[in-house]
Amino acid sequence: RKEVEQDPGPFNVPEGATVAFNCTYSNSASQSFFWYRQDCRKEPKLLMSVYSSGNEDGRFTAQLNRASQYISLLIRDSKLSDSATYLCVVKRSGGSYIPTFGRGTSLIVHP
Amino acid sequence: SQTIHQWPATLVQPVGSPLSLECTVEGTSNPNLYWYRQAAGRGLQLLFYSVGIGQISSEVPQNLSASRPQDRQFILSSKKLLLSDSGFYLCAGGMGTEAFFGQGTRLTVV
Numbered sequence: 001r002k003e004v005e006q007d008p009g010p011f012n013v014p015e016g017a018t019v020a021f022n023c024t025y026s027n028s029a030s031q032s033f034f035w036y037r038q039d040c041r042k043e044p045k046l047l048m049s050v051y052s053s054g055n056e057d058g059r060f061t062a063q064l065n066r067a068s069q070y071i072s073l074l075i076r077d078s079k080l081s082d083s084a085t086y087l088c089v090v091k092r093s094g095g096s097y098i099p100t101f102g103r104g105t106s107l108i109v110h111p
Numbered sequence: 112s113q114t115i116h117q118w119p120a121t122l123v124q125p126v127g128s129p130l131s132l133e134c135t136v137e138g139t140s141n142p143n144l145y146w147y148r149q150a151a152g153r154g155l156q157l158l159f160y161s162v163g164i165g166q167i168s169s170e171v172p173q174n175l176s177a178s179r180p181q182d183r184q185f186i187l188s189s190k191k192l193l194l195s196d197s198g199f200y201l202c203a204g205g206m207g208t209e210a211f212f213g214q215g216t217r218l219t220v221v
Contacts, residue, residue: 032209042214043213044201045212046210089210099145099209100157103154
């Protein structure tokens with residue numbers, strides 16, 4: 001089983017739609033969780049951290065379920081500019097922080 | 112703010128040639144540093160990480176090596192490139208929280 005798993009998609013949605021991505025992780029000792037965004041042929045950039053209580057940043061909501069070992073990202077009112085690949089990142093703990101990336105979920109928002 | 116400088120942006124190298132990619136960090140001291148590779152249409156694979164000068168951990172056996180001669184310098188090398196070394200190479204840094212990335216080097220081995 002891969003350490004971090006995501007549905008690669010693509011998710012093809014119209015502008016204004018709400019879309020949700022899930023990500024599962026295998027290491028129950030993982031402590032830090034993030035969502036990154038990667039545009040085509042560019043480096044990943046931090047979108048938001050994921051906190052145990054859930055957190056929101058504008059149209060984006062991230063949630064963590066430690067019992068089931070998954071995190072989610074919800075995007076409301078999708079914009080064309082949201083089209084990108086969304087990477088789930090889990091950091092191992094115990095000594096060195098090692099960011100482990102999921103394969104990414106591709107989102108295409110169309111007019 | 113923390114910044115990763117990585118160069119070159121693109122590189123085309125023949126099979127069997129050597130490789131040296133350099134990454135430098137600004138805005139922080141003693142960061143953890145990472146080299147990732149992303150093959151076309153694939154996720155990021157961690158190649159090496161370093162928690163300090165001269166300290167290198169390898170995640171996967173391969174044709175590459177890494178060195179950290181200075182606190183803010185991380186180098187990825189190969190003595191002889193293979194076709195399978197082609198990919199998008201990303202240097203990243205972190206201080207125990209989120210990782211921040213350089214702009215990446217797109218390597219094509221021909």
